[in-house]
Amino acid sequence: MQRNMERAATDPARLREGPQPESWSPNRDTPPRAEVPLTTALWRGARNRCPVCGEGRVFQGYLRVVPECANCHAPLGTLRADDAPPYFTIFLVGHLLLPPILWIERAYQPAMWIHMVVWLPLIAIITTLLLRPVKGATVGLMSRLGFGAPRD
Ligand SMILES: [Zn+2]
Numbered sequence: 001m002q003r004n005m006e007r008a009a010t011d012p013a014r015l016r017e018g019p020q021p022e023s024w025s026p027n028r029d030t031p032p033r034a035e036v037p038l039t040t041a042l043w044r045g046a047r048n049r050c051p052v053c054g055e056g057r058v059f060q061g062y063l064r065v066v067p068e069c070a071n072c073h074a075p076l077g078t079l080r081a082d083d084a085p086p087y088f089t090i091f092l093v094g095h096l097l098l099p100p101i102l103w104i105e106r107a108y109q110p111a112m113w114i115h116m117v118v119w120l121p122l123i124a125i126i127t128t129l130l131l132r133p134v135k136g137a138t139v140g141l142m143s144r145l146g147f148g149a150p151r152d
Contacts, residue, residue, distance in 0.1 A: 032074035034143040045140025046133040050074060052143060058136045065139060079142045085135035092134065093127050 034041040034051040041051040050056040056069035058076060067077035101119055104110065142148075 032069070032076055032079060032143045032148060033146050034140065036144070038141070038144050041140035041144035042137045043140070045136035045138070045143070048132070048136055050076065051140035052076075058139055059132065063132060063135055065135075074143070075148065076139060076143070078148045079139050081135055081138040081142065085131060085138045088138065089127055089131045089134045092130060093123060096126065097123060 032052050034044075036044075036051070036054075040054075044051045044054050045058055048058050050058060050069040050071060052074040053069060053072035056066070056071035056074075058065060060066050065076050065079065065081075068075045097119065101115070105115070
């Protein structure tokens with residue numbers, strides 16, 4: 001019995017039976033597709049410029065992506081960066097600040113309250129300043145890779 005169940009779970013003929021899951025791939029045929037070098041798309045997005053044309057803005061407000069570029073009408077709102085920008089920002093801020101924090105601790109051993117007064121606000125400020133350009137660069141990356149709204 002146990003053997004039959006194992007065979008059924010690994011037998012390719014058995015796995016093909018039944019309804020097949022729909023496959024999904026990014027929509028690479030329709031805009032917003034930045035036909036520029038990857039570094040250009042990243043740099044434009046990081047500077048709050050449309051990765052497709054380089055003229056319109058990516059954001060309305062701090063982090064909200066515009067529905068479409070005001071200049072070239074690329075549907076930037078379909079590029080959903082979701083949690084990627086905070087992950088990238090945490091990665092960057094951690095690698096920027098952890099070495100000096102550890103070095104100062106080893107070299108001077110300041111009191112813990114000094115660490116808290118200095119590093120916590122600095123981490124918050126740098127994270128806030130980096131989040132927007134990182135999200136813009138992520139939108140540029142997604143635009144360059146051809147991500148967009150899934151096909152209907
Ligand atoms: Zn544009």
